[in-house]
Structure formats: structure tokens, C-alpha cells
Amino acid sequence: MSEVEGDVCDRATQIVAAAYDLLDEAGLEGLTIRAVLLRTGLARRAFYDCFAGKDDLVLAVFAHTLRLAATLFAEQVDALPDPMARLRHIVTAIVLGRGMADQAPSEQGQRRGAALSREHLRLAEARPAALQKAVSPLIDLIARQMSDGMAAGQVRAAAAPWMAMLVYNLVSTTVHTELLAEEGARPDLQRRTVLAGDIWEFCWRAIKA
Amino acid sequence: MSEVEGDVCDRATQIVAAAYDLLDEAGLEGLTIRAVLLRTGLARRAFYDCFAGKDDLVLAVFAHTLRLAATLFAEQVDALPDPMARLRHIVTAIVLGRGMADQAPSEQGQRRGAALSREHLRLAEARPAALQKAVSPLIDLIARQMSDGMAAGQVRAAAAPWMAMLVYNLVSTTVHTELLAEEGARPDLQRRTVLAGDIWEFCWRAIKA
DNA sequence: CAGCATTGAGAACAGCGTTCTCGAAACGAA
DNA sequence: TTCGTTTCGAGAACGCTGTTCTCAATGCTG
Numbered sequence: 344m345s346e347v348e349g350d351v352c353d354r355a356t357q358i359v360a361a362a363y364d365l366l367d368e369a370g371l372e373g374l375t376i377r378a379v380l381l382r383t384g385l386a387r388r389a390f391y392d393c394f395a396g397k398d399d400l401v402l403a404v405f406a407h408t409l410r411l412a413a414t415l416f417a418e419q420v421d422a423l424p425d426p427m428a429r430l431r432h433i434v435t436a437i438v439l440g441r442g443m444a445d446q447a448p449s450e451q452g453q454r455r456g457a458a459l460s461r462e463h464l465r466l467a468e469a470r471p472a473a474l475q476k477a478v479s480p481l482i483d484l485i486a487r488q489m490s491d492g493m494a495a496g497q498v499r500a501a502a503a504p505w506m507a508m509l510v511y512n513l514v515s516t517t518v519h520t521e522l523l524a525e526e527g528a529r530p531d532l533q534r535r536t537v538l539a540g541d542i543w544e545f546c547w548r549a550i551k552a
Numbered sequence: 553m554s555e556v557e558g559d560v561c562d563r564a565t566q567i568v569a570a571a572y573d574l575l576d577e578a579g580l581e582g583l584t585i586r587a588v589l590l591r592t593g594l595a596r597r598a599f600y601d602c603f604a605g606k607d608d609l610v611l612a613v614f615a616h617t618l619r620l621a622a623t624l625f626a627e628q629v630d631a632l633p634d635p636m637a638r639l640r641h642i643v644t645a646i647v648l649g650r651g652m653a654d655q656a657p658s659e660q661g662q663r664r665g666a667a668l669s670r671e672h673l674r675l676a677e678a679r680p681a682a683l684q685k686a687v688s689p690l691i692d693l694i695a696r697q698m699s700d701g702m703a704a705g706q707v708r709a710a711a712a713p714w715m716a717m718l719v720y721n722l723v724s725t726t727v728h729t730e731l732l733a734e735e736g737a738r739p740d741l742q743r744r745t746v747l748a749g750d751i752w753e754f755c756w757r758a759i760k761a
Numbered sequence: 762c763a764g765c766a767t768t769g770a771g772a773a774c775a776g777c778g779t780t781c782t783c784g785a786a787a788c789g790a791a
Numbered sequence: 792t793t794c795g796t797t798t799c800g801a802g803a804a805c806g807c808t809g810t811t812c813t814c815a816a817t818g819c820t821g
Contacts, residue, residue: 370677375776375777375778376777376778376779377776377777377778385800386799386800386801386802387779387780387800387801387802388799388800388801389799389800391779391780392799396778396779397777397778397779457673457677460673461670461673461674461677463725463729464666464669464670464725464728464729464732465670467728467729467732468579468666468670468732471732499757505750506754508726508729509722509726509751509754512722512725512726512729513718513721513722513725513726516672516673516721516722516725517717517718517721517722519673519676520672520673520676520717520721523673523676523677523680541714542718545715545718545758545759546758548708548757548758548759548760549754549755549757549758550754550757551757584807584808584809585808585809585810586807586808586809594769595768595769595770595771596769596770596771596810596811597768597769597770597771598768598769600810600811601768605809605810606808606809606810762821763820763821764819764820764821765818765819765820765821766817766818766819766820767816767817767818767819768815768816768817768818769814769815769816769817770813770814770815770816771812771813771814772811772812772813772814773810773811773812773813774809774810774811774812775808775809775810775811776807776808776809776810777806777807777808777809778805778806778807778808779804779805779806779807780803780804780805780806781802781803781804781805782801782802782803782804783800783801783802783803784799784800784801785798785799785800785801786797786798786799786800787796787797787798787799788795788796788797788798789794789795789796789797790793790794790795790796791792791793791794791795
């Protein structure tokens with residue numbers, strides 16, 4: 344253990360970071376074990392010492408991304424007055440690609456988000472428990488606002504986690520279907536803004552008291 | 553051309569049928585070119601004469617399934633009195649797995665539906681136009697009910713195709729996420745029924761006038 | 762019948778995720 | 792120090808995928 348940097352085994356972190364970048368640069372097709380190893384300089388074996396397989400890696404990226412987004416959103420909505428405004432902010436932010444580590448709604452973040460959305464259903468089938476755990480930070484945040492909204496009489500009484508999942512699924516899949524369907528490469532902020540507005544109106548009507 | 557059955561080139565149909573069955577039996581993982589060829593007895597080359605690649609095949613299955621479902625739903629809703637009841641019927645039927653060629657909400661149909669949902673985002677990225685065309689029968693049917701509903705004052709004024717897509721995306725992804733997350737193998741009709749009810753309530757509130 | 766386009770059977774290729782082998786390096790004990 | 796053991800990096804290998812290519816058999820046309 345004479346490495347100049349690195350603790351016990353932050354190779355997992357290192358690998359996740361590489362996967363993160365690869366996803367940004369080339370989407371799901373660009374995320375291969377070999378590419379990750381090439382980028383990190385690690386050996387094949389090191390990877391399988393840290394992760395049980397590719398699914399584990401994708402799950403880790405999933406968890407990392409959503410934990411980050413949830414943390415960011417949680418801070419941002421603190422300033423907002425009521426639960427409904429907070430929900431609105433979260434939904435809008437997801438559509439606009441906020442919540443990514445790097446400031447703007449980058450094309451990269453969009454690619455990663457799309458890739459993760461694409462993996463969502465597969466992982467739901469292959470590793471339901473792990474996926475649920477990975478997504479929970481954001482879902483829980485949304486559910487919490489739902490509950491608060493119910494207490495405040497803004498949101499209709501219903502199962503908060505259930506509605507949170509509905510909203511998250513709707514937003515996640517719709518935004519990526521819509522944005523990727525347009526061959527226009529770069530963000531197009533205006534289009535995204537009306538998209539965010541429309542999606543939010545749909546959700547708002549669905550959940551309001 | 554001395555085949556006992558078969559017209560000019562219904563091999564495409566034959567291949568799609570085989571793919572259809574494979575999807576039912578083993579999900580996306582079971583759908584491989586080799587398996588299709590084995591099942592149909594066709595040669596490798598015959599496949600690539602009919603389809604440009606695997607994407608084309610999946611797209612064809614997509615189109616076939618949704619065209620069938622749309623036709624079925626269109627007949628079923630004819631008897632219903634108002635647009636909102638028709639929309640309700642369609643949404644509920646999708647969740648319950650009606651609209652499959654074979655009567656009941658079979659586990660097979662669920663597998664195929666899940667597989668197609670999983671491919672949705674990938675095809676949206678890789679072949680947006682073709683996917684749009686494949687999904688259009690069902691989306692259009694929903695959109696038509698939306699328009700009728702607007703004319704009748706039951707549905708809020710908005711872009712009907714847009715809301716139809718939102719509803720379809722929500723229903724499609726949610727039902728499969730939910731159903732596949734539960735490791736319980738067979739249908740569980742009761743659970744599906746409350747699922748259908750909840751999803752419909754969400755959609756109904758989102759679109760009602 | 763001769764020539765030619767079509768097509769079936771399957772080998773071959775490139776890529777993937779995953780596993781295995783093997784030799785070098787690192788470490789602890791005598 | 793020296794030996795034995797353990798760890799681990801480098802990469803070959805395996806089985807699978809989608810796709811392309813080769814080649815000979817087949818059937819149609821002149």
C-alpha cells in the first residue's frame with residue numbers, strides 16, 4: 344500500500360468515476376468493462392474484485408447520480424415556501440438537467456440520464472431490490488414533499504411513495520424519450536423549458552388536492 | 553417457390569411470429585437472431601434479406617403488437633358512451649394486459665410487454681422515426697379519445713397527442729416496473745386491478761377538464 | 762444444355778461480459 | 792538473507808452476441 348493516493352480500496356470510486364465519464368461521452372454503448380479498465384489503468388481482476396459484474400457498476404453509477412441529485416435538490420428547495428413549489432422545482436430541475444454535478448444542462452448529463460433511464464427497467468427486472476435502493480434518495484425526497492403537501496392540504500391524500508414513483512417514472516422516461524427523439528444535438532434550453540412546464544402541469548393536476 | 557405454404561415473402565411475418573413467441577417465453581434475453589433462425593428453420597441470410605438488423609425485427613414486433621392492441625381496444629371502446637370512459641377502458645386494459653392476442657393477462661404477454669417497454673428508450677434514441685410510427689396506432693387511438701373528450705368538455709384543452717404520449721409512457725413504464733419488481737411469478741389479478749385503478753386515477757386527474 | 766442470378770448452410774469476424782492461468786511482486790517467518 | 796506463501800496484475804481464453812462473407816447447390820432463363 345505505497346500508492347501515492349488512494350485509501351483502502353477507493354478503486355471502486357475510481358471505477359465509478361470512469362464509468363460516469365464514459366456514460367457522459369458515449370452513452371450506454373460506450374460503457375464497457377474494457378473501456379473502464381483502459382481509462383483507469385486497472386487490471387481486469389481489480390474490477391471483478393470491487394464489483395460482482397457490470398450490473399453492479401451501473402447500479403453504483405445510478406446510486407451515485409441520484410444521491411447527488413437528491414442532495415442538490417434538497418438544498419435548493421429549502422428556500423422555497425410551500426411543498427407544491429418544492430415539488431415543482433424538483434420536477435422542473437430534473438427535466439432541465441439540473442442536479443448534475445456540473446452546473447448547466449449539459450449534453451453529457453443528458454446522455455448519462457438517458458442511459459440510466461434505459462437501464463431502469465432492465466435492472467428493475469434483474470435486481471429490483473438494489474435498484475429500489477439506488478433510486479430511493481430522490482424518490483424519498485419527492486415523497487417527503489408529497490407528504491408535506493398532504494399535511495398542508497395542497498396534495499390530495501394518497502400513498503406518497505407511490506405517487507412519488509409515478510411522478511419520477513413519468514418525468515424520467517418522458518424527458519428522455521422526447522429529448523432523444525429530436526436529432527438536434529445540443530440542449531435547446533427553450534424547448535426544455537416548455538417541456539418542463541408541460542410535464543409539471545400534468546403532474547401537478549394529477550397530485551393536487 | 554414450391555413451398556406448401558407461404559406467399560411471396562411472408563417470411564418476414566414468419567420471423568416476426570417466432571420473435572413474438574421467443575419474447576413471450578424468455579424475454580429480451582431469449583430473443584436472439586440465432587434462436588429465431590433455429591425456430592423458423594430459415595437461413596441466416598434469409599433474415600438479413602427481410603430485416604436490416606435486429607432493431608428492425610424488434611421494431612416490427614413492436615409495430616405488430618401495438619397495432620393489434622390498438623385494433624382490439626378500438627373495437628372494445630366502441631360500446632362505451634363517452635370519451636372519458638373509453639380512455640379509462642384503454643388505460644385499464646393496458647395495465648391488465650388485455651389487448652394481447654391471447655385472451656387472459658398471461659405471464660407471457662407481460663414478458664413481451666416488459667421487453668418492448670425496455671426497448672422503447674433505446675429505439676427512441678436509435679430510430680426515433682420508426683419507433684414513432686410503430687407506436688402510433690395506440691397513441692393515435694388515445695389521442696383521438698382525448699380530442700373527443702375535449703370536444704365534450706371532459707378533457708382539459710391541451711395538445712392531445714402530447715398528453716396521449718404522456719399517458720402511454722406513464723402506463724407502460726410504470727406497470728412493468730411495478731410488475732417485474734415483484735418476484736411473484738404469476739399475474740396476481742387483484743394486485744393488477746388496484747394498480748390499474750391507481751394509475752387511471754392519476755391520469756384522469758391529470759387530463760380532466 | 763449453358764450461363765447466370767438466387768439462396769441456403771454455415772464459417773468467420775469483431776465485440777461483449779466473464780473466467781482462468783500464470784508469472785511476478787510483496788510479505789512474513791526462520 | 793532466504794525461503795514459502797499469498798496477493799495481484801496482465802492478458803489469454805471461453806461462450807455468447809450481431810453481422811458479414813464464402814461457397815456451393817439450386818432453379819430460372821436464353
